[in-house]
Amino acid sequence: MAIRKIRLEGDPVLAKKCRPVEKMTDKIHELIEDMLDTMYELNGVGLAAPQVGILKRIVVIDVGDGPIVLINPQILETDGEQTGDEGCLSVPGMAGEVTRPNYVKVTALNEDMQAFEAEGTELLARAFCHEIDHLDGVMYTSLVKGGLHPIEYEDE
Ligand code: ZN
Numbered sequence: 234m235a236i237r238k239i240r241l242e243g244d245p246v247l248a249k250k251c252r253p254v255e256k257m258t259d260k261i262h263e264l265i266e267d268m269l270d271t272m273y274e275l276n277g278v279g280l281a282a283p284q285v286g287i288l289k290r291i292v293v294i295d296v297g298d299g300p301i302v303l304i305n306p307q308i309l310e311t312d313g314e315q316t317g318d319e320g321c322l323s324v325p326g327m328a329g330e331v332t333r334p335n336y337v338k339v340t341a342l343n344e345d346m347q348a349f350e351a352e353g354t355e356l357l358a359r360a361f362c363h364e365i366d367h368l369d370g371v372m373y374t375s376l377v378k379g380g381l382h383p384i385e386y387e388d389e
Contacts, residue, residue, distance in 0.1 A: 237271045237285040242324045242372055251281075251288045251368040253305045257346050261289070265344060268293045269300055277322045279360040281367030284323050292341075292364040296356045303341035303351070306365050310338040315355060319363060319373045320384060328384045329377030337361045 240246050254261060264287060272280040272293055282291040292303040313335030318328040337358040340350050353361060363373055374381065 248370040251290045279364040281364045294360045306341035312336040327381045329381040
């Protein structure tokens with residue numbers, strides 16, 4: 234278990250397409266554990282492997298309902314639309330408005346390399362899209378309309 238260093242926007246690794254995971258190894262298990270530790274430490278709701286410098290199709294998400302690990306995820310279905318602020322651990326302190334589907338269904342492999350499906354609306358749907366985009370080298374900042382702004386906190 235370890236906290237890994239987050240790559241920040243502008244790092245070329247974040248613009249690359251990631252490779253599928255062919256088989257589970259101890260090293261990949263360790264990577265997934267570290268990704269979860271890193272996401273929780275930084276209070277993120279999702280983290281993709283390229284954000285810790287690894288070009289593999291692995292994503293972890295927790296929107297408050299427990300961790301979801303997605304290996305080689307693919308979006309199967311989307312519906313509706315939501316527009317709202319989005320942020321990213323690779324762009325600390327900033328947010329910007331992005332339109333995403335309001336419902337997303339994905340298929341992926343779990344840590345035993347068994348296929349499963351997951352679906353979500355609102356924040357979870359947004360997280361699926363945002364994190365899977367990372368695996369194709371797409372940053373949310375390229376989808377923002379109207380520019381980025383600093384994240385505002387309630388007590389300011
Ligand atoms: Zn991100």
